[in-house]
Structures are given as C-alpha cells and as structure tokens.
Amino acid sequence: MAVYTPLAAEDLAALIDAYDVGALVSAKGIAEGVSNSNWLVETAGADGAGARFILTMYERRIDLGELPFFLGLLDYLSARGCPVPRTIHDRDGNASRDLAGKTVALIEFLPGISVDRPTAAQARSVGAALAGVHLAARDFPLSRANALGIAASHAALARCGAASLEGIAAGLSEAITRAAALRDRWPETLPRSVCHTDLFPDNVLMRGERVAGMIDFYFACNEAMAYDLAVTHAAWSFARDGSAFHADVGRALVEGYESVRPLTAPERRALPLLAEGACLRFVASRAEDWLEGPPGALVERKDPMAFMRRLHFYAGAGEDPFHA
Numbered sequence: 655m656a657v658y659t660p661l662a663a664e665d666l667a668a669l670i671d672a673y674d675v676g677a678l679v680s681a682k683g684i685a686e687g688v689s690n691s692n693w694l695v696e697t698a699g700a701d702g703a704g705a706r707f708i709l710t711m712y713e714r715r716i717d718l719g720e721l722p723f724f725l726g727l728l729d730y731l732s733a734r735g736c737p738v739p740r741t742i743h744d745r746d747g748n749a750s751r752d753l754a755g756k757t758v759a760l761i762e763f764l765p766g767i768s769v770d771r772p773t774a775a776q777a778r779s780v781g782a783a784l785a786g787v788h789l790a791a792r793d794f795p796l797s798r799a800n801a802l803g804i805a806a807s808h809a810a811l812a813r814c815g816a817a818s819l820e821g822i823a824a825g826l827s828e829a830i831t832r833a834a835a836l837r838d839r840w841p842e843t844l845p846r847s848v849c850h851t852d853l854f855p856d857n858v859l860m861r862g863e864r865v866a867g868m869i870d871f872y873f874a875c876n877e878a879m880a881y882d883l884a885v886t887h888a889a890w891s892f893a894r895d896g897s898a899f900h901a902d903v904g905r906a907l908v909e910g911y912e913s914v915r916p917l918t919a920p921e922r923r924a925l926p927l928l929a930e931g932a933c934l935r936f937v938a939s940r941a942e943d944w945l946e947g948p949p950g951a952l953v954e955r956k957d958p959m960a961f962m963r964r965l966h967f968y969a970g971a972g973e974d975p976f977h978a
C-alpha cells in the first residue's frame with residue numbers, strides 16, 4: 655500500500671483549507687504506486703458541487719528542487735489541451751506545501767482506468783496523445799536532463815556487476831555489454847522536446863479508447879522524442895513478461911503518433927536502436943531495485959528479464975515492428 659506517512663484528519667483538513675477547493679469531505683489512501691504516498695481527496699468544491707483531487711506526498715526518488723519542473727510541466731501541458739492533470743495552487747499561488755515534515759502537492763483528479771491488456775485502438779490514442787505532449791512541450795521554459803540515459807544505464811548495470819546480475823537470472827549480465835555497445839552508437843542529433851520517458855499502461859488513464867489522463871511525469875526530461883516513442887512501444891506492445899510481441903498494438907501506437915507528428919527519416923531509422931536502449935533503461939533500474947531489495951515486503955519486485963526479452967526481440971526483429 656503506497657501510503658508511507660499516516661496523516662491526522664485535522665492536519666489534512668487544515669491543509670485543504672489553504673486551497674480554494676471547499677472543505678475536506680473524505681480522504682482515502684491509494685494502494686497503487688510505490689514511490690510516493692497518494693490519497694484520493696474529496697472536498698465540497700469551490701462552488702459547493704463537490705470536487706476530487708489526488709494529494710501526493712513526495713517520499714523518495716524525487717529531488718524536491720526539481721518539483722517546479724514537474725509541477726510546472728503539468729500546468730503547461732494541461733493549459734495546452736493535453737490530457738494531463740493540472741496542479742492546484744493554494745491561495746498564495748504555491749504549487750506545493752509542507753505537511754508533516756514532507757512536501758505535498760494537490761493535483762487534479764482525472765477519472766479513467768489503467769488497462770492491463772491494451773488494444774490497438776487504445777494504443778493508437780496513446781501514440782497520438784504522446785505526440786501531442788511532444789509538440790505542446792517544445793517551448794516549455796524549464797529543462798531537466800535525463801538521469802537515466804544509455805550511459806547512466808550502462809553505469810548502473812556495471813555497478814550491479816555481472817555476478818549479481820546472473821544471480822537474478824541467467825543471461826542478465828549480457829545487458830552490460832549490450833549497453834556499452836549501444837552507448838557508443840547512440841544518436842545525439844534527433845529532434846528533442848520534453849519527454850515523459852515512463853509512459854507505461856499504469857501511467858495512462860483510459861476511458862474506453864480515449865486517453866483521459868497521462869500521469870506520473872516524475873521521469874520527464876529533455877530527450878529525443880523518438881526515444882520516448884520507443885519507450886512507449888516497449889511498454890505497450892508486449893505481454894507483461896516480454897514473451898510475446900503484439901504487432902497490431904505496436905504498429906497502431908506509431909500510427910497514432912505519426913497522425914499528430916510524423917517522424918523524420920533519421921528518427922524512423924533510429925527506432926530499433928532507441929528501443930534497445932529503452933529496454934536497457936528498464937533492465938538497469940529493475941536490476942538495481944532488485945538488488946537493493948524492496949523497502950517493504952508488500953512492494954512487488956519487477957522482473958528485469960521481462961525487458962531483456964524485449965531487447966532480444968528488437969535486436970533480432972526481421973520485420974519492422976514499428977510500421978505496418
């Protein structure tokens with residue numbers, strides 16, 4: 655359960671009073687997510703008609719100095735028509751506040767569900783929404799470097815060490831040499847924007863085939879847009895364990911993306927390599943998390959091999975997995 659810090663009802667009510675959203679009606683801890691504590695908060699609403707919000711308490715992983723980038727990005731994208739929740743500012747205009755010694759933000763609630771088995775039609779919508787974010791974010795005034803690029807992934811895997819990686823699963827240490835080789839061939843001149851870089855199905859709220867919300871922008875950074883598409887392709891187009899590629903879903907995702915922002919020829923050529931790099935980013939972070947051990951017994955460890963299987967698929971794909 656991702657509520658790491660218990661909150662007294664009185665403290666929560668006092669917090670909500672600092673915003674123009676009406677009085678607190680209820681608050682429930684949200685089980686999903688592992689990085690932060692999240693509550694679904696219901697208030698009377700500024701107009702008395704009722705309103706819902708997500709209250710996020712930043713617990714770990716996030717450098718608080720980067721919050722203006724993350725929260726500002728939500729507001730920037732939402733103001734430009736992207737399905738992204740906006741940050742609710744308090745009466746003094748602050749996007750975040752302190753509560754129980756931690757930093758919290760109140761975020762617009764967007765109704766929708768995260769799908770487990772995406773359809774091609776849903777993937778097409780996600781591709782289009784991702785391209786919309788890339789176009790809308792191009793002039794976002796703040797910037798943030800990608801802390802999990804190919805060089806960082808290689809360094810993280812090397813830190814884990816071949817023996818420990820083999821201890822997780824046979825064949826996993828191959829990721830170190832793969833990452834070194836990719837790092838040396840990595841394209842550096844592809845068109846960039848602010849990218850989500852973690853747009854897995856659990857970070858998209860769907861209403862039927864429509865994208866109602868894109869959430870969890872805490873890995874967002876300035877990156878090659880085609881890399882973000884490659885991450886999303888790897889996240890959406892396979893069985894969860896990476897054992898099967900769903901060609902219709904993968905191609906629909908790219909088709910949806912290109913319906914809003916056509917790829918350049920260099921981007922198209924780079925996609926297989928970018929997808930291999932995307933897989934290694936998740937192999938690396940999952941392997942590190944695995945070896946560090948979960949902070950609590952209830953947090954499920956994610957299998958790095960699920961992304962090694964995807965990596966092998968991209969490296970050996972005979973047919974173009976991105977285009978029909």
Ligand SMILES: Nc1ncnc2c1ncn2[C@@H]1O[C@H](COP(=O)(O)OP(=O)(O)OP(=O)(O)O)[C@@H](O)[C@H]1O
Nearest residue numbers: 684686687688689690692708739762763764869870
């Ligand atoms: N703006 C929102 N509108 C509706 N539901 C939301 C919103 N933001 C978060 N949620 C819900 O809260 C859950 C947890 O949020 P999130 O995935 O951001 O948690 P986290 O711990 O910050 O991230 P991580 O997935 O990296 O562990 C989501 O799965 C979703 O159900």
Ligand SMILES: N[C@@H](CCO)C(=O)O
Nearest residue numbers: 852854936939940956
């Ligand atoms: N979405 C990532 C977790 C965030 O790094 C994964 O599935 O490994």
